[in-house]
Amino acid sequence: MTMLVLFPVIIPITFTIGYFEERQKRKIAERFSCTKCGNILGAISIDLADAEQHKFMQRLLHENPGIRIRPATRTVYAVCSNCKTKFTYLKEDMLFDIASDNSPIE
Ligand SMILES: [Zn+2]
Numbered sequence: 001m002t003m004l005v006l007f008p009v010i011i012p013i014t015f016t017i018g019y020f021e022e023r024q025k026r027k028i029a030e031r032f033s034c035t036k037c038g039n040i041l042g043a044i045s046i047d048l049a050d051a052e053q054h055k056f057m058q059r060l061l062h063e064n065p066g067i068r069i070r071p072a073t074r075t076v077y078a079v080c081s082n083c084k085t086k087f088t089y090l091k092e093d094m095l096f097d098i099a100s101d102n103s104p105i106e
Helices: 002-030 042-063
Strands: 086-090 095-098
Touching (some): 002 042, 042 086
Antiparallel strands (some): 086 095
8 A cells, every 4th residue: 555655756756866877877987988998988888888788688588589578687887989898887886897797799
């Protein structure tokens, strides 16, 4: 019952937090240098990571028709547009770090 009452409140709050976190991540990327090549990551690195995540999910759905796929824990939030190094985002520390999965992007 409490959840039903709070539902209309929780959803907008969740979206608002998500919006501000996304904006903050992009702002940090605008001044974060790639630790491998020194290139500024910038918004394009976030877009590259989002595009790769989208491709990954599409491939999973295509290879597993009819199976419900739960979103896997995402580890890559930025990809250097120059050297293609993958970065994870450390929200609490507000910085990027080289991702554990650094297989080449397709
Ligand atoms: Zn780089």
